[in-house]
Every structure is written in structure tokens, then in C-alpha cells.
Amino acid sequence: xxxxxxxxxxxxxxxxxxxxxxxxxxxxxxxxPLMAVTNAISSxxxxxxxxxxxxxxxxxAKVFGCIAVALASVNIxxxxxxxxxxxxxxxKKK
Amino acid sequence: MDMQNMTALAYLxxxxxxxxxxxxxxxxxxxxxxxxxxxxxMAIAVGTTILSPEITSYxxxxxxxxxGGAVGLLIASRIAMTAMPQLVAAFHSLVGLAAVLxxxxxxxxxxxxDLLDAAGRxxxxxxxxxxxxxxxxxxxxxxSVIAFAKLQGLVSGKPVVFAGQHWLNALLGxxxxxxxxxxxVDQSPWVFWSLVALAFVLGFLLIIPIGGADMPVVVSMxxxxxxxxxxxxxxxxxxxxxxxTGALVGSxxxxxxxxxxxxxxxxxFNVILGGFGGDSSAA
Numbered sequence: 001x002x003x004x005x006x007x008x009x010x011x012x013x014x015x016x017x018x019x020x021x022x023x024x025x026x027x028x029x030x031x032x033p034l035m036a037v038t039n040a041i042s043s044x045x046x047x048x049x050x051x052x053x054x055x056x057x058x059x060x061a062k063v064f065g066c067i068a069v070a071l072a073s074v075n076i077x078x079x080x081x082x083x084x085x086x087x088x089x090x091x092k093k094k
Numbered sequence: 095m096d097m098q099n100m101t102a103l104a105y106l107x108x109x110x111x112x113x114x115x116x117x118x119x120x121x122x123x124x125x126x127x128x129x130x131x132x133x134x135x136m137a138i139a140v141g142t143t144i145l146s147p148e149i150t151s152y153x154x155x156x157x158x159x160x161x162g163g164a165v166g167l168l169i170a171s172r173i174a175m176t177a178m179p180q181l182v183a184a185f186h187s188l189v190g191l192a193a194v195l196x197x198x199x200x201x202x203x204x205x206x207x208d209l210l211d212a213a214g215r216x217x218x219x220x221x222x223x224x225x226x227x228x229x230x231x232x233x234x235x236x237x238s239v240i241a242f243a244k245l246q247g248l249v250s251g252k253p254v255v256f257a258g259q260h261w262l263n264a265l266l267g268x269x270x271x272x273x274x275x276x277x278x279v280d281q282s283p284w285v286f287w288s289l290v291a292l293a294f295v296l297g298f299l300l301i302i303p304i305g306g307a308d309m310p311v312v313v314s315m316x317x318x319x320x321x322x323x324x325x326x327x328x329x330x331x332x333x334x335x336x337x338x339t340g341a342l343v344g345s346x347x348x349x350x351x352x353x354x355x356x357x358x359x360x361x362x363f364n365v366i367l368g369g370f371g372g373d374s375s376a377a
Contacts, residue, residue: 019345073162
């Protein structure tokens, strides 16, 4: 259990550094699309929602999980689609 | 290779794709490829989870994905390009609420998430993680709703300031953290749900003093919060995909809001503390 926590903490801290370095060079025109794609990616919370919604029995957890799956799905499909729309416009303008 | 390792490997691939997506969105030439990588990463993360043994019933899940996905695609195709910042804010509020619900689900049925010790109590570490995840998720939710309302012009874009505001927020913040600490000794529902309620109020109060002109920065900040909430829940569920991606979104969102402040020649702390930037967009 404890070793497990330390290894989780390690990947957490390393991922913070990756996130820190990966966006520094973004061009100002891409701020909004980057924000939209980051938003879409943050709906990875759907993974937790799916696990909650997974069991056969209809419990409070499953109800919460299904609602969360629906909310996150709005975000996943909407987020990536809207990013694509923005990027398509960006290309046309050039 | 056993199932558990396969799942962890697939999550790693998804996380790498998310890194490449963020990287790709940094420059115009690679931006479209970046978005594709993000979609692929999400498809792998979702597909892997659905195939994992924890999931034994699919009907409700498929229904929820279809309904949510259809709504998302409809909104994305109809929305005016000028309404982009408020759309992103609205989407954030959904992630925040989803995080609260997932934390709430883990709290309601801890046994199905393997979170119980021998005495049938939730592990203390899990209590800290799920309460922090729920708290940050709730702040993200109500904060994003206010950001959306300001950008959409539903409420005035003017900063709402009153005497002692920072003290009140500080007090509520301390009270929320106090509840997180108390939750470690008492796992009763009132502790958990009071914390969620307090965090909703806090999210609201944190964003009302910030002017409409500064909202894009706030939206990016809230994005960062939603990442931290996902990471907190990732620790609870021992899920590497949530931990890595949450940390990635959390730190890159914070950096992006810092970069945006610099671009507007504004002090990051002034924006976050609020009371400035009374504005323009809510005309």
C-alpha cells in the first residue's frame, strides 16, 4: 500500500513537470484552442466515472457514475469537436 | 502479461498521446495532428477502462455516452466562434461536477473501489484523496458557472467586491481544509457533503471579484483546477491514467493562465485576487 502510494506520487510529480514544460512555447493565436483541448483532455475523469458506473447493481455509486459519464461525454465530444472547428478556421485564414 | 499490466500500459500510451496533443497545439503546423492525438488518447483511455474486469454492465454506460456525446457534438457544431471562451467555461463546469460525482460515488460505495480497511472503514489516505478531489471539483464547478455567466453577459462583468472579501474567502478555505482533516477521523456523510457545499460557495466567491476582461485567464485557471481534481480522484482509485493526465492538465493549465496574464501585461496575482479588470465583454 505504501510503496504503491510512493510510485503513484512519483508519476504525479513527473507529470507535473511535463505539463509545466510542454506549453511554454505556445503561440498566442493558439491560446483558446489549447485551452479547449486541455479541457477535453481533463474529461479523462470519465475513466473514474466508468468504473463507478460499471457494476450490475443499481446503487447510488452507479447513478452518480452514469451522470458523470454523461457529463464527461458532453465535454469529450464537444471539446475535441470545437477544437477542430477552431483549428479549421485558423487554417483558412492563412 | 496479465490484465492489470495491459491496462496500465494502455493508460501509459494514452498519457503519452495527451502530452503530444498539448505539444501539438503549441504551434499552427502541428495543431491539427495534436488534436487527433488527443482524441486517440481519449479513445484508448475509455476503451481500456470499458474492457477492464471492473465493468460488468454496459447498457447504462452506452446510453450515457450516447446522450452526452450527442449533446456535446450538437453544441460544438452550433456554437458561434465568438462564444468560445464561455463555451470552454461551461464545459469546465461539467468536468468539475463529474469530479464531485465520481468522488461521491467512491464515498457512497467504498467497497466496490477496494477502499475499506479490515474494520470496514475507508482508508484515511483514501478519505484525504476523495475529499480533496470532491472539494476541488466543486470549486471548479461553481467557479466555472460564474465565469460562464460573466462571459455570456448573464451577470455583469464588473468585479463584485465587498469589504473583508479576502478574509471571508480565506476563512472559508481554512474551514474547508478543516473539514478535510475532520473527515479523516469521522467519515459521516454530513462531513463529506458539508465540504462539498462549502466548496461550491467558495468557488462562487473566488470568481465573483474577478472582472469580465480577465475571465479567459480564469477559465484557464479553472481548467487547471479540474486537472488537480482528476488527479486527486486518480489517487483514490489507484488509476494511473487519472493521476498522470490530471497532473498534466493541472500544471499546463496553470502555466497557460500565467502566459495569458503576461500577454495582457497583467499581474497574475492581481487577476487571481480579483477586484480589477472591470470590463468590456458584458456589454
